[in-house]
Amino acid sequence: MTAELPTIEGGDGISRRAVVTARRATHRGSGPTQHRRVALRVGWGVADQGISSLGNLVLGVLVARALSPHDFGAYAVAFTTFGFILSANRGPSTDPLLVRHSGPRTAEWRRAVSACTGCALTIGIASGIGCLLVGLALPGQLEAAFVALGIGMPGILLQDSWRFAFFSSGQAHLAFASDLLSGLLQTGGLLTLVAFHELTVFSAILVFGVTTGLAGLASVAVGRIVPNLLLVRSWLVQTRSLGTRYLVENLSLGTFRQLRMATIGLIAGLAAVGAIRGAEILTGPLMMLNAGVSQVAVPEAKQVLDRSPHRLERFCLALAAPQIAVTALWAVVAFAFVPRGLGHLLLGDSWKAAAQLLPPMMVVTVTTIFANGAIAGVRALGASRRSMATQLCNTAVMFALSTLGAVATGTALGSYWGFAAAGVFGTTCWWWQLRQAVAGHLATHGRPGVGVGRALGVDLGVEGGER
Template identity: 25%
Template structure:
């Protein structure tokens, strides 16, 4: 084992990886948002609802296609002996899931109450099969903290999706255009990963390594599946209760509410997993999580507060007046979106600590609580009920269970709860001021600008010095160690 100093190569790679990851995901989110705006202007809500059904199915199955194999490679002391076996398992799983998606397209579409989605679901199955090729090269880049390379590859994938989708939409193709764009995106990413890592697909199978990987991966795969199922069952409930058009509105609101998760969560996750896994001791690993909480809560609350307070002007000014009903769901979903950043960090920490079964247990309880609550929320309060149901379940069920799981690995609940008091209490006066300003009846552009100014003036600026002090503590944490065999 070799340990880096604070100025050594590992600390520098972690810092650069986080910088590239955060900057890259923000850039990708901006690109995705701009693309979404174009799509919203060109595609009617009912057509987007048809695509949303296929996207829901694709999201669930793509999560299962990974099977947690990428995380297993990132955690391994030496990934190269495992890579051919993992590649074979991953490709076999993804192709099988793609075939299943094709064969089950009709009953799935009928379950959503959207028979028009059959062909779109079948098209999306192609990208599931392609996904299997990306697991090993993506893990190589993640292990090496090469977030700049991952950003470039994903940017090319997004560009391919935009070109293909918009070309077909302008040519008169409906929801199928977006599915073809997804296929183009996944194909470009797969090719780009192999080009950048200077490798080719290499298959093999070692029964002992396969068993070892699956012991770690299967609970994680089940947990990931349940996690995305949580973010998809609401689509099913909304579609069956309120119809595909309302589903299109809800998915748009959910996509906006995911901005904090997309900008922060994705960037932090790919750096946090190797960093926590390679920590020099369990004490350093645990201290790292505690020090992450305060700055992360502050930033995620800032973003989600702004989204919730400016829901109506944000939706109508960017996407058009016909999407205004989506704002009803966005208010609660924005709060949920901020909480997802923190929950994802905790789950990543537990995976790095080898506690995949604890993550699975939380996801099972989450699903069991969310389904009846979502049915009640949607039935009684429509889209608004769907958004706030997520928040209620997180507070009542998910947070207590994660605190219990963290307690078992040596982090008392009080150590995690104390850092969140200041940023959450500070959000209260800012939220009250935003509600008051929204009630003045100003035009939408003025409301959007005013809410942004209030959030910055009453929340962001007062907490800036406090946030910087906590972030400095995190940067001074003892560095991680690097297992021998880790690629540079």
């Protein structure tokens, strides 16, 4: 919040009207109304992520039940590759859009969206061609999986970029509608394949890509902004400082996931990769909740930083606490009811191997939630060097320990316990970095209410977002 400073009269003298005006400006938006707005923003984020995750859950469950564990492993490798490309794409395309162009639908915003979606479409075309070439060189079901993924990548990235374009302009309901349309089309297509006994690795991934692309085209029609490939070069140049940093962070995580899956596949086989994907499906609702909250965590943390920097750590902890409670409830349900037939109903023959991974998976889920709370605070402080260094260090530790676990046991279970141990280490690092960053911020800028702010009785704060 930015409040216009009043004129100071006679040295330390400040008019009563100025004091009242500044106090009202500072506290405007606080209280129940502001809390409702925050809850609404979080609600739309969770709802949108929920629709997206539900679609992935339906896809994963239907494929797991229809395919053998080996074929399901091929699907899991392709799906992990999709996640890697999606994460990498957001670095140069949608992340800079959210940071620099969030706001009303001005002419500048429209041009930025045209460039951003054009950038995403370009990356989709390039990555799609790459997947096609890789698929043609792979054997068996892996070939089918990557060829289908290559066909769908342009549409997938187009739709994802429009989700964030809608979020950036405060039209979260349109992002929700886009994912809802994608989910309905995808479910209809998959059920049709099941009815005609035509659900294969190729057809399942192709339906996923095509239906998501159709939702992307619908988003273009609703937004009335055509992706402009001619603006891609200028977009990348203008957002180079942000895009490069976000790309490195996103790639480090995406590379880890891809290498971890590939390593486990080589050591323990494709069935082990399928078991990991099955366990991830069972914890999908928890990660959906976390991802939904994370979509709005940084801007909300920044508001806390502007008002009361010394309360930032408490706020970040508050982000994580309710999610931990939900995780505990989900764990009770998973361990009490899933083994009694529900797991086999969801995952078919892949259930038995996936069930062994649930304990370390719950540890990973808890550490991820706690880490994301701290990450929101570090990003709100604009501590990009700390963020990148911590992300790269944690990624290296996660890969080392998960690989060590796989080599030592020859199973996905050993790999995931290594991953869980790395998660505890990483979460500790993130919270230590947050504490150090907050201490540095307070030492440099002081607590709110210094100087004119103290005389007025208001919190002036200091802008802390990344630019």
